Amino acid sequence: MAIKRRTLLAGMAAGSAVLAAPAVMGASRPKVVVIGGGSGGATAARYLARDSQGxxxxxxxxxTRTYYTCYFSNLYLGGFWDLENLGHSYGTLAxxxxxxxxxDWAIGIDRDAQTVTLAGGDVLDYDRLVISPGIDFVEGSVxxxxxxxxxxxxxxxxxxxxTELLKAQVENMREGGVFAMVAPPNPYRCPPGPYERISMVAHVxxxxxPTAKILLVDPKENFSKQALFEEGWARHYPGMVERVGPDFGADNVSVDPEAMTVDIDGMVEQVDVCNVIPAQQAGRIAHLADLTNDSGWAPxxxxxxxxxxxxxxxxxxDASAQGDMPKSGFSANSQAKVAANVIRHELLDARLFPARYANTCWSLIATDDGVKVGASYEPTDEKIATVDSFISQTGEDADLRRQTFEESIGWYNGIVADMFT
Amino acid sequence: MLTITPPPGQRRGQAGLRRSLTTLLAAMAAAAALAGPVAAQSGDSAPETVQSTTTIPRAVELGDVEHGRELWEFECAACHEMGPGAGDGIGPQLNRVFGRRAAAVADFPYSDSIRRMGRDGLYWTFRTLDAYIENPYALVSGTRMSYAGLDDEGDRADLLAFMRLYSDQPGDIPEAEPTARRVEVELPPEVLEIRGDREWGEFLASECTTCHQRDGAAAGIPSITYWPEDRFVVAMHAYREGLRPHQVMQNIARRLTDEDIAALATYFATIDD
Known part of the structure; x- marks a missing residue:
C-alpha cells in the first residue's frame, strides 16, 4: 500500500538534507487516486492507465466488487435485460x-496533505485526485x-x-393494484430515467x-422527452398511467411507508407499490471534502x-455542477476522457487537447420502441454549454424505433467496453 | 470478466434464436464436411480455395440473378467490391468467395473471430454464406461485418446466385463493372489529401468509442475499426452535410472540421488496441 508522502519526505530529509525533493519524487511514478468505479471513475482510471502505459x-x-449500471436497469425491470448483464467486474482494469x-470506502480527503483515508484504515496519497461518487439522496426531501x-x-x-426488489414488488402486485412513483425534482441522475421506468412498469x-394503474406524482412542470413518453403511454398502455403535476399539488408530497399511502397536498392515496425517488445531491465524499456549494453539487x-x-x-x-450536460453515464464517460487528458498533461507532459463533450440518452418505451435525445457541448467560462442537439420525433415509424432500440444495445455494449475492458 | 451480451438479433425472440441456431448447425456441418477434402490437398496452398468435389449447383439454379444484383447494390456494395479490379474496402473483395477459406484475403484486417473460424476450417459455400448472411453474429460472433442480416431465404438465394457469378473461373467473371460505388459526396482533392494528426485523432476517437467498440465488435452499432481512410472521410462528410440520415452521427459530425475528420480516419485505420 502507498507510503504517505509526508512520511517519505520526512525520512528523506532526515537521511540526506542535500537531496532535492523533486529528484526523490522523480524516482516514483506520479500518483492518481480515483474514487468511484462507475461511468466517470472507471473510464478515467482506464484512460489514465492505458494511455500512460505504466x-x-x-x-x-x-x-463494490461487481458494478451494476443504473442505465438499462429499467430494461431489467421490464424484462428486456438480464441482471447478470448489468453487472461488471474490475478484473480487466487490474x-x-x-x-x-x-x-473499500473512501471516508476522508485531506486536501492539504493530499491524502485519501479509506474505511479499512489505509491512507493513499495523490498528486491528482479524481472523484466520481455519483449521487446521494437529500434527507427529508420526501x-x-x-x-x-x-x-x-x-x-x-x-x-x-x-432494482431486484422493485421488480419483485411490481410482478407480485395484487390484481388491479396501484403502482405509484414519486418522481424527483431537478436536477437529478438520468433525466428520462423515471419516465422510462414508468414505461417498463406499464409494460410488465x-x-x-392489465387492470392495474400507475400513479406518477411529479413535482416538475415538464420532464425529459415528455411528448415522446406521453405519446407512447397513450399508444401502448391506454388509460394505465395517470400523472399528477405541481398544478395538483405534486410539489407537496409525503409518504407513509407503514400504511402504504401517498399524501399529495392533503389528498391521501392508498397504493400497493411505491417507488420513491428522492431529491438528490453529490455523493457523500464530495461533501466531506468540502467540494460542494449550497446547491449540494460540486462546481x-x-x-x-x-x-x-x-x-x-x-x-x-452526476456529482459535478458543470452546466448543461445531463447527469448521465454517457456524460460522465465523456467528462472522464477530458479530465484524463488534462491529468496526463500535467503529470507526464502529454499533449493537451481542447475539451469536447457529448451525450446521448436512449430510452425504451415498449417492445422495440426506442427513443433518444442528445447533444454536443463545449466549455465556456461559466459552464459547459450546449452547442447542438437532437431528439427523436413523435410519430416515427416502427422500423426507426426498433433500430433506435437496437442502437441502444450497441451503445450499452460500447460504453461498458470503454469502461471495463 | 465482462459480460458479453448477445446481439439484438438473438435477443429478439426465441423463434429467431432457434432459426439462427438451426442454420448455424447446418453451416457448421457443411464447414466440417468440406474441411476434410481440403485438408487432404492442402499441399497446394497458394490459392486458398477448394476445388469442388461435390456438385455446386449452377448459378441459375440458386436463384434470380437479376434480383440478386439489386440486393447486392442495396445490401453489400457499400462495403464490398466484386468484379474486375475489385479491391478491399471496408470489407474484403468478394471475387471467387465461393470455395475460399474464411479470412483468406491477404492483408485484409479481419477480426480475430473470423480468422479463428478460418483456421478451424470454415470455407465459404452456399450453405455457410447463406448462414452468414442470414445472421453474421450467429455464425461468427465477433465479426466486424456490421450487417443485421437478410431474413428472407429466397432473397439470400438470389443474392448468392449473383455473387456466384464472380466465383467462377477468372475468365468467366463478367467484364462489366456492376459494383461501381456511387459517390456520396464529391470532395475536393485537397480535402482527401489532408494528412490526419493521429494523436489528435486518438483523443477525438474517445468520443466515438463510447458507442463504437475499439475492437470492432458490432451489434446494434456498426464497427468503424480498420476502415480505409478515404471511405471514413467520405462517410463523415456525408453525415456532416446531412446526406446520411442519423441524428447522433449528424450531431457528432457537424462540429468536426476537415482536419478532425482526417485525424479520426487515420486513427481508426491504424488502431492498435
Whole structure:
C-alpha cells in the first residue's frame, strides 16, 4: 500500500538534507487516486492507465466488487435485460491496465496533505485526485421516507438489490393494484430515467396485471422527452398511467411507508407499490471534502472538470455542477476522457487537447420502441454549454424505433467496453 | 470478466434464436464436411480455395440473378467490391468467395473471430454464406461485418446466385463493372489529401468509442475499426452535410472540421488496441 508522502519526505530529509525533493519524487511514478468505479471513475482510471502505459500509478477506490449500471436497469425491470448483464467486474482494469483496484470506502480527503483515508484504515496519497461518487439522496426531501424505509418503498435509483426488489414488488402486485412513483425534482441522475421506468412498469403490468394503474406524482412542470413518453403511454398502455403535476399539488408530497399511502397536498392515496425517488445531491465524499456549494453539487471548471475548490481534484459525472450536460453515464464517460487528458498533461507532459463533450440518452418505451435525445457541448467560462442537439420525433415509424432500440444495445455494449475492458 | 451480451438479433425472440441456431448447425456441418477434402490437398496452398468435389449447383439454379444484383447494390456494395479490379474496402473483395477459406484475403484486417473460424476450417459455400448472411453474429460472433442480416431465404438465394457469378473461373467473371460505388459526396482533392494528426485523432476517437467498440465488435452499432481512410472521410462528410440520415452521427459530425475528420480516419485505420 502507498507510503504517505509526508512520511517519505520526512525520512528523506532526515537521511540526506542535500537531496532535492523533486529528484526523490522523480524516482516514483506520479500518483492518481480515483474514487468511484462507475461511468466517470472507471473510464478515467482506464484512460489514465492505458494511455500512460505504466507511467502513472493509478488507484481505483470502489467499494463494490461487481458494478451494476443504473442505465438499462429499467430494461431489467421490464424484462428486456438480464441482471447478470448489468453487472461488471474490475478484473480487466487490474489485469490488463495495471490499475490498483481497492475495494473499500473512501471516508476522508485531506486536501492539504493530499491524502485519501479509506474505511479499512489505509491512507493513499495523490498528486491528482479524481472523484466520481455519483449521487446521494437529500434527507427529508420526501417527508415520511428515509433509507430505513427503502424496503417498503424502494428508490431503485442505485442499481442492484433495490432494482431486484422493485421488480419483485411490481410482478407480485395484487390484481388491479396501484403502482405509484414519486418522481424527483431537478436536477437529478438520468433525466428520462423515471419516465422510462414508468414505461417498463406499464409494460410488465399490461401483460401480467392489465387492470392495474400507475400513479406518477411529479413535482416538475415538464420532464425529459415528455411528448415522446406521453405519446407512447397513450399508444401502448391506454388509460394505465395517470400523472399528477405541481398544478395538483405534486410539489407537496409525503409518504407513509407503514400504511402504504401517498399524501399529495392533503389528498391521501392508498397504493400497493411505491417507488420513491428522492431529491438528490453529490455523493457523500464530495461533501466531506468540502467540494460542494449550497446547491449540494460540486462546481467544476468547464474546460477540464477541475474542482473550483481545489486544483488538484477533478469531479466527474452526476456529482459535478458543470452546466448543461445531463447527469448521465454517457456524460460522465465523456467528462472522464477530458479530465484524463488534462491529468496526463500535467503529470507526464502529454499533449493537451481542447475539451469536447457529448451525450446521448436512449430510452425504451415498449417492445422495440426506442427513443433518444442528445447533444454536443463545449466549455465556456461559466459552464459547459450546449452547442447542438437532437431528439427523436413523435410519430416515427416502427422500423426507426426498433433500430433506435437496437442502437441502444450497441451503445450499452460500447460504453461498458470503454469502461471495463 | 465482462459480460458479453448477445446481439439484438438473438435477443429478439426465441423463434429467431432457434432459426439462427438451426442454420448455424447446418453451416457448421457443411464447414466440417468440406474441411476434410481440403485438408487432404492442402499441399497446394497458394490459392486458398477448394476445388469442388461435390456438385455446386449452377448459378441459375440458386436463384434470380437479376434480383440478386439489386440486393447486392442495396445490401453489400457499400462495403464490398466484386468484379474486375475489385479491391478491399471496408470489407474484403468478394471475387471467387465461393470455395475460399474464411479470412483468406491477404492483408485484409479481419477480426480475430473470423480468422479463428478460418483456421478451424470454415470455407465459404452456399450453405455457410447463406448462414452468414442470414445472421453474421450467429455464425461468427465477433465479426466486424456490421450487417443485421437478410431474413428472407429466397432473397439470400438470389443474392448468392449473383455473387456466384464472380466465383467462377477468372475468365468467366463478367467484364462489366456492376459494383461501381456511387459517390456520396464529391470532395475536393485537397480535402482527401489532408494528412490526419493521429494523436489528435486518438483523443477525438474517445468520443466515438463510447458507442463504437475499439475492437470492432458490432451489434446494434456498426464497427468503424480498420476502415480505409478515404471511405471514413467520405462517410463523415456525408453525415456532416446531412446526406446520411442519423441524428447522433449528424450531431457528432457537424462540429468536426476537415482536419478532425482526417485525424479520426487515420486513427481508426491504424488502431492498435
Amino acid at each position: 507511467a502513472l500509478d493509478v488507484v481505483l477506490v470502489e467499494p 489485469a490488463r491496465h495495471g490499475i490498483n483496484v481497492v475495494h 417527508p415520511g421516507w428515509s433509507v430505513a424505509a427503502q424496503n417498503r418503498m424502494p428508490h431503485a435509483y442505485k442499481a442492484g438489490s433495490q 403490468l399490461s401483460e401480467r396485471n 467544476v471548471v468547464p474546460a477540464d472538470m477541475r474542482s473550483r475548490m481545489d486544483d488538484k481534484i477533478f469531479v466527474l459525472g
